[in-house]
Amino acid sequence: MVGHEELPERSRVVQQHLLDAGLDVRVRELPASTRTAAEAAAALGCAVGAIASSLLFMADGEPLLVMTSGRHRVDVDLVAGQVGAGSVVMATAAQVREVTGQAIGGVAPVGHPAPVRTVVDRALREHATVWVAGGTPRTIVPLTVDQLVALTDARELAVASD
Template identity: 70%
Template structure:
């Protein structure tokens, strides 16, 4: 059985999206959880800022996936201004699962039942390699900022004061 066939189903879907986009990065399964940016950074031996945390918000009740640097928290007022939204609130775990088909801590930038509007934290551009979840809390994938942008079609925006 190939490494790809041994991946969880949700991660195989993510890997197929990478392949279809012409991105050669491979999904990796880690022995320990990478649910938080700090856990992922420790497991990968990288800076916490290089972790692309996938956070789902509701902007005027419409889902928006924010790929943010693990080095800071999203400021919902700044995000609302960047999105031109009146209200921005964090989605519940149930909403995250319904929209993305993936559990909190494992939400990938792709591989959802239907496309999700995505925006990318400008702070991620400062890292040569960024790491994003790949469908489960135990799987990750290395990407460049350019690959993440191409994969999601998401614009680069500011999501925090730093």
């Protein structure tokens, strides 16, 4: 783990947001990519379901960040019905960068230019600690689901029909 000042710029923004929220957690930089849930789980030695993948969608044209268990594929119709949207589609890479200021594979739940409406997969409750991206594909942060929900002002819902 590196010190706060040695983190990449985008991760320093995330770390500051965590500190400002009163959370005593640290962004960690790993030697290998954590771009996918499988890569992150392998690097951390945890279940893939404990990886909270950050996926940006457009719900009726408005950004919606879905923090999903790494073991799930988001069911866009299920999510659309629960958030009251006519359509939910995956954001483009350009939209992800514009809305979050971060690259796909490293999108943190916070540290964006403006707050993003967020939902959290209920399945993440199966894990005492979940791991979220820290602003780059090689940075990660441990949180509880309660911390994640409070930090993002998220609504918990089912995002996949297991």
